[in-house]
Amino acid sequence: MNSINKQPETFIYTDKDRVWCMGEDMDHPKVYYTVPEKGFVVCGYCDLKFTRDKDLAKEKGLKL
Ligand SMILES: [Zn+2]
Secondary structure, three states: OOOOOOOOOOEEEOOOOEEEEOOOOOOOOOEEEEOOOOOOEEOOOOOOEEEOOHHHHHHOOOOO
16 A cells, blocks of 8 residues: 655634735745635645635634
8 A cells, every 4th residue: 555645734724815825934935815715725835724714624623
């Protein structure tokens, strides 16, 4: 069996519909994303996931 080396997902809860990301260590250019009401948006640079979906946030154990 192949083992897949995958980093754990990182979700960030926000109450805004616009977020920006520069990476967890400010290691990529500043990019803006629109956060959908349901589900999440994934940063194309660093794979951080932003959500304002309270149900999803609860599911992922995020602090609201
Ligand atoms: Zn990012």
